[in-house]
Structure formats: structure tokens, C-alpha cells
Amino acid sequence: MKSFLCILILIAIFAPCSALARGIVEHDVGPGGRKPVQMSKAEVETESAEVVVVDEQLETEGPPQPEGPATPSNVMIYDRWGRFRAGLIGPGFAAANKGPGAMMTMGLEGEYFIFERLSAGMQVSVATEFDDYAILDILPFARYTFDLHSHPRWSLYVQGGVGVALYNGKHAAADIAIPGGGFWYQWTDHLSVGADAWFHVFVRGQTAVGFALAPAVRYQF
Numbered sequence: 001m002k003s004f005l006c007i008l009i010l011i012a013i014f015a016p017c018s019a020l021a022r023g024i025v026e027h028d029v030g031p032g033g034r035k036p037v038q039m040s041k042a043e044v045e046t047e048s049a050e051v052v053v054v055d056e057q058l059e060t061e062g063p064p065q066p067e068g069p070a071t072p073s074n075v076m077i078y079d080r081w082g083r084f085r086a087g088l089i090g091p092g093f094a095a096a097n098k099g100p101g102a103m104m105t106m107g108l109e110g111e112y113f114i115f116e117r118l119s120a121g122m123q124v125s126v127a128t129e130f131d132d133y134a135i136l137d138i139l140p141f142a143r144y145t146f147d148l149h150s151h152p153r154w155s156l157y158v159q160g161g162v163g164v165a166l167y168n169g170k171h172a173a174a175d176i177a178i179p180g181g182g183f184w185y186q187w188t189d190h191l192s193v194g195a196d197a198w199f200h201v202f203v204r205g206q207t208a209v210g211f212a213l214a215p216a217v218r219y220q221f
Contacts, residue, residue, distance in 0.1 A: 049115065080113040080145075085220040087111075089125060089196050092214020098206060100133040103196035105212050107137070117145040123161075127212065135210075137200070139177055153186040153188035165202050192218045 048132060090106025120142050128134040135167025143159030148154045159180040165173045177198050184194030193216070200210040 015108050067184065068194045079125070080119075080220065083220055084111050085111050085119075085218050087218035089123065089216050090214040092212060094127040094210060094212040096127070096135070096202070096208055096210030097198070098208040100127070100129060100135065101133070101220040102128045104129040105135070105214055119143045119145070126213070127210075130147065134168055135168040136169065137163065138174055139175055141180070152185065155186070156183045157181060165200070171204065176201040176203060182216065184216065186212070190220050192220070194218075
């Protein structure tokens with residue numbers, strides 16, 4: 001009889017404990033001594049639904065992409081190294097002493113960018129006052145570009161060169177073209193517009209000086 005009563009008492013104690021244990025979600029106890037958290041069945045179902053929604057968003061949208069540094073919309077603005085560029089210079093204004101006076105000038109040029117900002121090239125131009133004087137100028141040059149980072153489509157440059165000038169196709173003179181400079185605006189990925197200027201010192205029997213200023217259109221390959 002005593003044994004039977006003890007069994008009934010044990011059943012009465014463990015039955016409620018067993019029912020309570022079924023509502024508890026087990027968690028691993030880490031180094032911080034995390035305690036088990038009791039969650040109802042509705043809370044477990046809600047958390048599972050949220051996980052499914054997040055997984056579906058990752059499948060359709062992909063993982064978030066890191067934001068990189070801001071770059072100019074025009075990819076060619078800072079992409080000159082190792083490229084060729086051809087240009088049309090003029091028609092513009094030129095002047096020289098020792099006779100020619102005011103003239104019209106125009107020409108062609110080509111350059112190769114040895115580095116991103118340093119280039120070497122050749123400019124061939126003709127200046128004439130349509131009467132007595134015509135000057136053919138063959139000028140190898142070097143040019144260094146300064147990019148305006150606050151206005152990435154605009155660039156300034158300085159240039160210098162030493163070449164040969166022919167007066168009326170007969171008389172040759174050395175052309176020391178220092179200093180020179182100009183600017184351009186990068187209109188499209190390949191096309192730019194701007195202005196080009198030179199100061200010339202013509203050295204022969206007599207030394208003459210000249211100046212040229214002209215608009216410039218250039219195309220980068």
C-alpha cells in the first residue's frame with residue numbers, strides 16, 4: 001500500500017513538469033551564460049516566416065553591394081595613358097614682327113600620351129596674311145595636362161617645343177615655341193573642344209617673334 005502511494009505521488013509531480021517542458025525551446029549556453037528562452041508555438045512560427053522572407057529577398061535582389069568611390073560619368077576623362085589623339089587647330093589669329101603682321105592660322109596635330117598627363121606630339125600649321133607672307137610651321141612638342149578634379153570635364157595644359165618654320169616655302173628658321181598652353185572641355189567620351197596658344201621665337205639671320213591663338217577640336221582614339 002505504501003509503495004502504491006509513493007508511485008502515485010511521483011506521477012503527480014512529474015506529469016505537470018513534462019507538460020511544461022514541451023513548451024520550452026532549447027538554446028546552447030555560451031561563454032556568457034545565456035539562459036534558455038521560453039517561446040510559444042506562435043512566436044516560433046512567426047520567426048520562421050521572417051527568415052523565409054529574408055531568404056526570398058536575397059534570392060531576388062542579391063546581397064547588398066558595397067558603395068565604391070564616386071567616379072566621373074565620362075569614362076574617358078581620366079583614361080588617356082597609352083592613347084593617341086588627333087586635333088584640328090584653327091582657324092585662328094597669328095601675328096609676327098619683321099614684316100608679316102596679323103595673319104590667319106590653322107593646322108593639324110597629333111599626340112601620344114606617354115603617361116596619364118604627359119604627352120608628346122607634332123603640330124603642323126600655316127599662318128598667312130593672304131598677300132606676301134606665309135609661314136609653314138613644323139613643331140614637335142611636349143604637353144603636360146592639369147585636370148580640374150572639382151570640374152572633371154575641364155583640363156588645362158602647358159606645352160613647349162622646338163621645330164622648323166619656312167617663310168614662303170624658301171627661307172628656313174628655327175622655331176623655339178616656349179611657352180605655350182591652352183585648355184579643353186571633354187564634350188563626349190572621345191571628343192573635346194578648347195583653345196590652343198603659342199609664343200614663337202624664329203631664329204635665322206634676324207630673330208623674329210610671333211604669337212598664335214586658335215580654337216581646337218580634338219578626337220581621342
